[in-house]
Amino acid sequence: MENAGELLPILKLVEDDEIDHEYLKKVIFHCQQYQTGQNLILNKGEGQKEASLLTERELEILQLVKTGYKNGEIGKTLNIATVTVEKALSNIYRKLNVKGRTEAVKKLEKVL
Numbered sequence: 116m117e118n119a120g121e122l123l124p125i126l127k128l129v130e131d132d133e134i135d136h137e138y139l140k141k142v143i144f145h146c147q148q149y150q151t152g153q154n155l156i157l158n159k160g161e162g163q164k165e166a167s168l169l170t171e172r173e174l175e176i177l178q179l180v181k182t183g184y185k186n187g188e189i190g191k192t193l194n195i196a197t198v199t200v201e202k203a204l205s206n207i208y209r210k211l212n213v214k215g216r217t218e219a220v221k222k223l224e225k226v227l
Contacts, residue, residue, distance in 0.1 A: 144179070144182075168211075169207060169210060169211075173203055173206065173207050173210075175193060176189055176193070176200060176207065177207055177223055178223075179192060180216050180220060181224075186201055204216070207219055
């Protein structure tokens with residue numbers, strides 16, 4: 116995954132070709148996750164402290180929220196129960212001191 120930054124644009128180009136779209140979505144998602152993790156390590160700035168409080172799973176969930184996934188879709192993608200997603204989102208909001216999805220995503224984007 117260390118080449119995720121280079122692979123991501125290529126994968127997005129082939130996304131429209133005839134391949135297993137669900138598998139490709141998962142590969143793209145994991146490349147984005149890797150890139151997000153790298154950015155959190157490399158970047159310093161506003162919001163960095165809050166983002167470092169999040170677990171890897173919470174960052175995964177927040178990345179899916181950012182891409183527009185609903186709680187049930189997040190659960191299916193990560194093979195976890197919807198109630199687990201809801202609990203994780205509650206923890207994310209508390210850790211980031213925000214009131215909802217939009218605010219949490221905006222705070223995440225500050226560090227990316």
